Amino acid sequence: MTKDRVLDFLWSHADESISGEELAARLDLSRTAVWKAVEQLRNEGYLIESAPRRGYRLLSKSDVLSEAGIRKYLNCPELRLRCFAEIGSTNTALKELANRGEAAGLALVAGRQTAGRGRMGRSFFSPEDSGVYLSLLLRPSLPASEATAITACAAVAVAETLEELSGRKAEIKWVNDLLMAGKKVCGILTEASLDCENGQLSYAVVGIGVNALEPAGGFPEELRDIAGAVFPERSLPELRCRLAAGILDRLWRYCGGAELQDCFEGYRDRSLVLGQEVELLSPGREPERALVLDLERDYSLRVRLANGEERKVLSGEVRVRLEKN
Numbered sequence: 609m610t611k612d613r614v615l616d617f618l619w620s621h622a623d624e625s626i627s628g629e630e631l632a633a634r635l636d637l638s639r640t641a642v643w644k645a646v647e648q649l650r651n652e653g654y655l656i657e658s659a660p661r662r663g664y665r666l667l668s669k670s671d672v673l674s675e676a677g678i679r680k681y682l683n684c685p686e687l688r689l690r691c692f693a694e695i696g697s698t699n700t701a702l703k704e705l706a707n708r709g710e711a712a713g714l715a716l717v718a719g720r721q722t723a724g725r726g727r728m729g730r731s732f733f734s735p736e737d738s739g740v741y742l743s744l745l746l747r748p749s750l751p752a753s754e755a756t757a758i759t760a761c762a763a764v765a766v767a768e769t770l771e772e773l774s775g776r777k778a779e780i781k782w783v784n785d786l787l788m789a790g791k792k793v794c795g796i797l798t799e800a801s802l803d804c805e806n807g808q809l810s811y812a813v814v815g816i817g818v819n820a821l822e823p824a825g826g827f828p829e830e831l832r833d834i835a836g837a838v839f840p841e842r843s844l845p846e847l848r849c850r851l852a853a854g855i856l857d858r859l860w861r862y863c864g865g866a867e868l869q870d871c872f873e874g875y876r877d878r879s880l881v882l883g884q885e886v887e888l889l890s891p892g893r894e895p896e897r898a899l900v901l902d903l904e905r906d907y908s909l910r911v912r913l914a915n916g917e918e919r920k921v922l923s924g925e926v927r928v929r930l931e932k933n
Contacts, residue, residue, distance in 0.1 A: 610637060612680065614645040618656070618666035619845030627663035652676070671737065673719045677846045681853035684860050687744075688714045694736070696723040698743035699799055699815035705745070706801065706811045712747040713864065717852050724817060726795050733831060735823040740851045743815040744859055749866040750809050752802050756922070757868050759784050759798045760907045762814050764874040765858035766794050770818070773850060774838050779880040782900075782909060782926055787880060791836025794818045814863070816855060820848050876903050881926055886911075890924040900926070 613635050618626065631642045646664055650656055653672040657665045675689045682689075695701060698716040700723070705714065718741045721734030734741050746758065766786055767778035770793070779787045786794035795817050801810040822837040844850060862869040876882070882903060887895040888911070898911035901918070909921040 610635075610641055611645040611648045613637075614642060615649055615654070615666075616845055618664065622666050622842075625659070625662040625665045627661075629663075631664065671842055671846065671848050673717055673740070673848050673852065677849035678717065678853045678856075680846070681850050683853075683857050684864075686713055687856055687860055690714070690716050692716070692718040694718065694720045694722060695741075697721055697725055697815075698741055699725060699797060699813050702743040702745055702813045702815075703799060703801075706813060710745060712745050712811070713860070715742055715744045715856055717742040719848075721817075725815075726797055732795055732797075732817050733828065733835070734817060738819065738821040738823040738837070740818045740820055740848045740855075741816075742852055742855065743813050744856060744863075746812045746814065746863050748809060748812065748863060748868060750812075750868065751807055752800070752809060754868075754906070755798065755800050755809060755812065756783060756907045757871075758800075758812050758814060758863055759796055760875045761862040761868055761871040762796050762798065762816060762859055764871040764878070765862055766796070766816060766818065766855055767878055768858055768874070769851060769854035770794070770838050773844070773847075773854065776838070778878060780875060780878045781880045781928065782903075783907065788836060788838060792819075792834055793836050793838050812863075814859065816859075818851060818855075820851055872903075872905060872907075875907065879903055881909070881928060884928050886926040886928050888921060888924060889927060895927070 617631060617635060628639050628642050632639045646656055652674055655667040673691055675691045678689060695718040698718050702716050720736035721741050724732035724734035724741060726732040763780045763786060767780060770778045776788050781787055784796040785792050797815040798812055800812040803810045819835060819837045821839055821842065827835045862871055881900045884900050886898055886900055888898055889895055897914045900909055900911050902910040904910055911921055912918050
């Protein structure tokens, strides 16, 4: 499309002024076609300045999350998208739709959450203009006892996308956090509804929040030592749209069918906790020190406690005590 060609060219010269005449010549377009494309981009929210004798200038902070922008990079046409500049929580909104019978394959994507949620009732920092916050509705044929596999597949889907777009290694901290260079860049929250008659999941909503870039003003003081961003700057046009599309493509591929794909090796290869001393964290219990021996096929941890007892850990969280040398 003409609009996309103009956007790509302006992105490759972000924060520079490019005359309409040069744009038209370089892209083999008419001046009118260039003007119309620029107006379309402005209407979608891109920040493009113009001045006589100087031309057009796309501000590098332009990064609009939109259905059209995500669709450009999405390979699964059957996925349905609804995009919001701001929402309370994509998970909360999608669960309401799921309870009303919405079919699998609907994704809600937001540029900001005002009531983002993490595991164990924690809030999830979701500022505008720097993150990608999305939820996808699934209806797999899966017993409730295997629901952890959905979160594991989601972690692999996110890790592969981040690595492809950034060229950086992603690690998974059991069970739902992704880290780069020792700092958390993504959290995953899977919420499910159980069919009590057959013990199968009625639906699962997978919520994913990614710190694509450092927010304006930096992370809050309480997060500065633990939170990081995937990209140091907006180095790609429609960066957040590319992220959303890549994550949704992979997540739907791994979890969109009646049965989940096997993501075990991809998860295990990126595990941050294997061989590590950790603290096991469970609500209402004191932290327990343990050594992580292995990851089981059901994504539980095999650990050895300080007293020598070996245990299988199915739920809760871990705090890493020692980094690998």
